[in-house]
Amino acid sequence: MSAPDDELPDPEDPAVRDALIEAAAGAWRARTPHGAVRAHPAWHDLDAEGRVDAHDRAVTSRALEAALDPEGLSSTARAVLARIRNASR
Amino acid sequence: MTVDHDQHLAAIVAGDADAFGRWVAGVEPGLRGVLRPFAAVVDTEAVLQETLLRVWQAAPRHTSDGRPHGLFRLASRIARNLAIDEARRSRGVSLDDKVLALQRDLPDAPERGAPDPHLRRALAECHGQLTGRPAEAFAARVAAEGAEPDATLAERLGMRLNTFLQNVTRARKLLVECLARRHVDLTLELR
Numbered sequence: 174m175s176a177p178d179d180e181l182p183d184p185e186d187p188a189v190r191d192a193l194i195e196a197a198a199g200a201w202r203a204r205t206p207h208g209a210v211r212a213h214p215a216w217h218d219l220d221a222e223g224r225v226d227a228h229d230r231a232v233t234s235r236a237l238e239a240a241l242d243p244e245g246l247s248s249t250a251r252a253v254l255a256r257i258r259n260a261s262r
Numbered sequence: 263m264t265v266d267h268d269q270h271l272a273a274i275v276a277g278d279a280d281a282f283g284r285w286v287a288g289v290e291p292g293l294r295g296v297l298r299p300f301a302a303v304v305d306t307e308a309v310l311q312e313t314l315l316r317v318w319q320a321a322p323r324h325t326s327d328g329r330p331h332g333l334f335r336l337a338s339r340i341a342r343n344l345a346i347d348e349a350r351r352s353r354g355v356s357l358d359d360k361v362l363a364l365q366r367d368l369p370d371a372p373e374r375g376a377p378d379p380h381l382r383r384a385l386a387e388c389h390g391q392l393t394g395r396p397a398e399a400f401a402a403r404v405a406a407e408g409a410e411p412d413a414t415l416a417e418r419l420g421m422r423l424n425t426f427l428q429n430v431t432r433a434r435k436l437l438v439e440c441l442a443r444r445h446v447d448l449t450l451e452l453r
Binding site: 188189191192195196197198199200201202203209210211212213216221222224225227228229230231232233234235236237238239240241244245246247248249250251252253254255256257258 | 279282283284286287290291294297298301302303304305306307308309310311312314315318352381382385386389403404406407408409410411412423424427428430431434437438448451452
């Protein structure tokens, strides 16, 4: 992860690895200057197995979020809708 | 059998973002399934968000082939092609033939739709029992709606970043365990 390097220094450490997976499983993503969605910085620090774990953790998290949301929307859906509403088609 | 999410297509074409949200709510799990074979080589969350933005842009030009779930099939193709392009562009990855073969046959329809009412009821009860720092971290992630990085949320809550992330993990684990006690197996719900 770029910003919290001082806090997450060693991807081999199981606790650090788990934090990287959790970070990559979140819905926040930065954008390129052209507006494209970028990979999460933590995702780059994970090995293949960790990346698949992040995907699976995101599946569970989004299902929980959608089931708690009155409109059935996950944080991914809300992030995308916010971008759509802030831009013209 | 899921409902045909193309019921929202006319409103989406007319520029109704709420209708697009209802479509996304129905197809998001299915699109994540399309992307799973690529999870080791691309950030599937980023690819999914980019896919949804492109579907919104492409929807007015979409022509129905008369079969249900046409917009989902378009989204599946966009997701797969973005994932292949991203894997090749950023990592020079030669994708496994098995992955490409698997992706040649995209699903005709999303296998799962929006959360079922039983899951919603059970989860609402479990969520109400979530307390302390895990509850705070989970709530912060949900409230942020993907618009703020975890470091910002952690700082707002007065937590170190990795403490915040541990609390998010703990909250999800507690919710899944609570659902299991209510005879809701989330892993089965997600298949």
